[in-house]
Amino acid sequence: MSIRLTEDQAELKALIGSFMENEVKPQLRELDEKGDFPVALYKKAFDLGFHCLAIPEEYGGSGCDHTTMGILLEEIGHTDPGFAITILCTALALECVLIGGNEAQKKKVCDIIVPGGFGSFCLTEPGNGSDSVAMRTTYRRDGDSFVLNGSKCFVTNGQEAGVFIVFATKDRSLGAKGISAFIVEPGTPGLAVGKHEDKMGLRLSNTTDVALTDVRIPAENLLGEEGKGMRIALAGLDQGRLNNAAIATGICQAALDAAVDYAKQRESFGVPIIRHQAIQMMLADMAIQTEAARLLVYNGMQALDAGQRVSKEASMAKTFCGDSAVKVATDAVQVLGGYGYSKEYPVEKMMRDSKIFQIFEGTNQIQRVVIARTLEKE
Numbered sequence: 001m002s003i004r005l006t007e008d009q010a011e012l013k014a015l016i017g018s019f020m021e022n023e024v025k026p027q028l029r030e031l032d033e034k035g036d037f038p039v040a041l042y043k044k045a046f047d048l049g050f051h052c053l054a055i056p057e058e059y060g061g062s063g064c065d066h067t068t069m070g071i072l073l074e075e076i077g078h079t080d081p082g083f084a085i086t087i088l089c090t091a092l093a094l095e096c097v098l099i100g101g102n103e104a105q106k107k108k109v110c111d112i113i114v115p116g117g118f119g120s121f122c123l124t125e126p127g128n129g130s131d132s133v134a135m136r137t138t139y140r141r142d143g144d145s146f147v148l149n150g151s152k153c154f155v156t157n158g159q160e161a162g163v164f165i166v167f168a169t170k171d172r173s174l175g176a177k178g179i180s181a182f183i184v185e186p187g188t189p190g191l192a193v194g195k196h197e198d199k200m201g202l203r204l205s206n207t208t209d210v211a212l213t214d215v216r217i218p219a220e221n222l223l224g225e226e227g228k229g230m231r232i233a234l235a236g237l238d239q240g241r242l243n244n245a246a247i248a249t250g251i252c253q254a255a256l257d258a259a260v261d262y263a264k265q266r267e268s269f270g271v272p273i274i275r276h277q278a279i280q281m282m283l284a285d286m287a288i289q290t291e292a293a294r295l296l297v298y299n300g301m302q303a304l305d306a307g308q309r310v311s312k313e314a315s316m317a318k319t320f321c322g323d324s325a326v327k328v329a330t331d332a333v334q335v336l337g338g339y340g341y342s343k344e345y346p347v348e349k350m351m352r353d354s355k356i357f358q359i360f361e362g363t364n365q366i367q368r369v370v371i372a373r374t375l376e377k378e
């Protein structure tokens with residue numbers, strides 16, 4: 001399978017690449033060190049429509065297909081995966097609404113995001129991440145309202161979210177069938193956004209706790225039907241995992257590029273180190289992993305664009321691309337030797353940024369469980 005970009009895709013990729021190169025890259029080291037959420041920089045990107053790529057045209061977005069979204073997220077992730085994750089999580093929150101919401105809900109959420117809003121997807125809790133069905137955040141119906149109680153953690157974009165998609169259970173004994181999804185707006189009494197996590201990597205992204213104490217929302221904010229929340233989350237995550245894999249591929253490509261550049265210039269024993277067989281083997285394996293990662297992403301994206309269910313493909317891509325990002329970034333540090341370990345060079349950041357791609361949106365252990373279960377069914 002070869003990936004040839006259409007004229008539109010190439011144009012969009014160039015626009016995004018130039019923004020990342022000119023606006024983000026010059027500040028990257030300082031932003032990474034500070035670990036603050038650079039809201040003004042995001043707003044500049046939003047002015048160019050970065051956050052609206054996945055929004056259908058009828059709701060004011062660019063209406064990009066999944067394949068194009070993958071190309072663009074890889075390009076953003078090549079410069080900064082944290083920047084890309086911020087956009088991915090807004091797209092994930094939105095995707096849940098596009099999957100489960102009615103017309104009024106789709107319009108309402110797109111009207112928040114299109115003018116420059118962030119979205120948050122609130123599934124993980126302090127007591128459960130992988131086992132999300134065991135969630136403790138509850139909801140109950142009270143007249144024309146639902147009342148939510150509980151707490152969520154590791155919420156990307158929590159600090160600035162214009163909309164939260166919150167998953168809660170009516171009764172834990174019902175398992176997945178007890179879980180529903182809700183649209184919650186910031187400023188609703190009882191909703192409190194906690195501290196910004198100080199993270200190893202993805203330091204341009206914002207991650208917070210969200211506490212819900214008697215949060216009363218109108219009944220019309222229920223997404224889809226009661227009991228369908230987990231279905232909505234999992235369908236959203238199929239797309240989310242492919243997007244996640246696209247960003248991890250961006251890390252692979254960036255690490256490979258940095259390693260090849262360095263290996264051509266650095267000399268040892270009278271030759272550039274790229275002529276040493278041990279370095280050649282490492283670079284070749286890094287290139288193979290990068291290309292294979294990309295092919296798995298686009299295989300999944302094209303199936304998604306064709307309207308197929310892609311749980312297995314998304315889990316495969318997420319696992320392989322996340323594992324590859326860690327391996328390729330770590331090997332890039334090795335190619336650069338001592339300089340790879342220094343903050344003067346970009347690869348140590350890539351190594352830190354890569355690790356999370358084996359953890360979030362379902363750890364790579366959980367993805368392997370999903371793949372194996374599908375194999376058993378097939």
Ligand SMILES: Cc1cc2nc3c(=O)[nH]c(=O)nc-3n(C[C@H](O)[C@H](O)[C@H](O)COP(=O)(O)OP(=O)(O)OC[C@H]3O[C@@H](n4cnc5c(N)ncnc54)[C@H](O)[C@@H]3O)c2cc1C
Nearest residue numbers: 121122123124128129130154155156359360361362363365
């Ligand atoms: C930077 C960042 C951003 C995030 N953004 C979001 C977000 O926007 N929204 C959101 O809802 N969540 C988010 N998360 C949460 C993330 O998805 C979870 O951390 C992840 O799903 C793992 O859950 P956990 O941390 O509770 O680990 P646990 O579930 O406690 O797992 C701990 C370890 O046990 C392993 N394990 C658990 N169960 C099994 C099993 N059955 N078989 C084999 N191994 C198993 C896991 O693979 C892992 O290695 C984010 C996390 C981070 C760090």
